[in-house]
Amino acid sequence: MAHNIAAAIDYYAVHDYDAVDHEVDGGAAEEPVPAVFEGLSVPVRTAASLLGLTPWTVAHLIERGELRSERGGQYRYVTLTRIFSYRRLAR
Numbered sequence: 741m742a743h744n745i746a747a748a749i750d751y752y753a754v755h756d757y758d759a760v761d762h763e764v765d766g767g768a769a770e771e772p773v774p775a776v777f778e779g780l781s782v783p784v785r786t787a788a789s790l791l792g793l794t795p796w797t798v799a800h801l802i803e804r805g806e807l808r809s810e811r812g813g814q815y816r817y818v819t820l821t822r823i824f825s826y827r828r829l830a831r
Contacts, residue, residue, distance in 0.1 A: 777824070781810065781817035790823050
């Protein structure tokens with residue numbers, strides 16, 4: 741699992757979505773995140789690190805419905821695709 745997370749972080753660092761906008765039907769569309777990251781999730785603390793936010797801020801984003809999470813026992817997890825999507829929308 742740690743290898744997959746490292747690959748996701750590398751992908752995230754390399755791809756700058758500000759520089760890559762494609763026009764579709766007159767509106768801006770973004771490149772989809774590769775399917776290999778679908779289903780991979782990280783704890784809130786790691787999600788906060790990827791987004792450059794504090795875990796407290798990410799928890800509030802989840803509570804307000806701006807970022808969705810899943811429960812796994814007593815912990816919350818955010819999928820990598822949701823992190824990438826939020827990052828693109830927040831810019």
